[in-house]
Amino acid sequence: MNTFFAHLALSLLLVASFSLSARSVAPAATSPEGITFFRGSWKDVLAEARRQNKPIFLDIYTTWCPPCRRMAREAFPSPVLGTKFNTHFINYQLDAEKGEGLAIAKQYAVASYPTGLYLSPTGALVHRSVGYGGVKAMIDLADHVLALSPMKPTLAKGDKEYAKGRRDAAFLKKYLKTRQELNRPLSDVLDAYLDALSEPELSQPESIAFTAEMIQSSTSKAFDFLIRRRLYLPSDLLTVVTEAQQRVISRDFNRAVTTRDQVLLEQIITNNERLLTAINPSRSEEQKQTTAATYRQSFLQEQNIITDSAR
Known part of the structure; x- marks a missing residue:
């Protein structure tokens, strides 16, 4: 898996370098209906x-x-x-x-x-x-x-307020930092934070950098937000955002391998391609298919490794 991601990371950096030179220049507001029980061993x-x-x-x-x-x-x-x-x-x-x-x-x-x-x-x-x-x-x-x-x-400070439905941006930002310190999931809260910001606030470099720091998954609203904001970012912030998006794609791939989740794998392939295309809009159909095939092949190889190690 490390070789696979080293190759992808190199590809991303090369494409990002090309793009930068051409320009010159990462449960929810509704209440749950009952207790959700974890599925698995x-x-x-x-x-x-x-x-x-x-x-x-x-x-x-x-x-x-x-x-x-x-x-x-x-x-x-x-x-x-x-x-x-x-x-x-x-x-x-x-x-x-x-x-x-x-x-x-x-x-x-x-x-x-x-x-x-x-x-x-x-x-x-x-x-x-x-x-x-x-x-x-x-x-x-x-x-x-x-x-x-x-x-x-x-316990994260703010759990009670969040459960009650508090969604103002200042509270959510502090709550995200506390959850991060306790190694708690951030995606739903981060998406709520972005929903709470006004359009001018969403355009601020501080908001974009904070989102890049907190993002944990490529299947979140935050990933879409960073994709949309890439075009006009200064080069230093663009590098931070690209590294954050690459990090969560890698994290999601590891999770897909561990859980044998092929649906998640296909979501990762789609989101990774969105990122690569945002970096380099001239990507050919052949390049897209090759990247997707590499992901699927690596996924199968990792499944075989897991199966062999369990014997």
């Missing part, structure tokens, strides 16, 4: 919790448990609970009698259902709740857990 959950520096809410249930069914029917679809739990936790469910649930239930000594486990990003048990006492009780318990000292390093 337990190993994936832990990796995502560490990546976001977020605690885990683990619901361990059985199919025959009446309180489990009531909680699933009554609590999990609640928008109020969704706002609270989606903001502050990586949420996950396991059937205690199937698959990984057997080992995880044993690991955490679960004997009654439903059991809610509140875990640190590393999987350490912080708090255990047994049974279901209603939506308000779950909200009160979440507030209690989040106030415990092991959880405080995972």
Whole structure:
């Protein structure tokens, strides 16, 4: 993968140099509808919790448990609970009698259902709740857990205000910096920040440089924003923007490989081509097809490497 990106980086720099000489001169305002549960293996959950520096809410249930069914029917679809739990936790469910649930239930000594486990990003048990006492009780318990000292390093200042719908630009800028310090995802908040700026503010070099610093994905509004703003940037800021866009394309490709996500791969190919074409509008159809084929071939090669290493 390193060879592949070294080649792409060199290509980008060459095209960028050509372009510069010719010119002379990187969840959302709406409320969630219920708790969103992470999909993937337990190993994936832990990796995502560490990546976001977020605690885990683990619901361990059985199919025959009446309180489990009531909680699933009554609590999990609640928008109020969704706002609270989606903001502050990586949420996950396991059937205690199937698959990984057997080992995880044993690991955490679960004997009654439903059991809610509140875990640190590393999987350490912080708090255990047994049974279901209603939506308000779950909200009160979440507030209690989040106030415990092991959880405080995972909380971004401003989480509560953002969850309530605060979207002014000054607040969002500070909130983005805090989330960045805690290694929390930034894309949705960054997109909201751009939506909050006026057109004159969007044109300011400070806004463009800040976006380049914060951008985390090529599938975000922020990537589109930087594409549109490239044309009239001074050379030093254009270099910063190009490096930021190249960085997130590389990051997205690594994520596509890890998750075996071919849909994301095709999005990356499209966005990378948009960037290359913005840098050099004279790119030929053959060049475009060659770049796309290189991405797809590298993706398949990385899948084979992952498969071989797992044997």
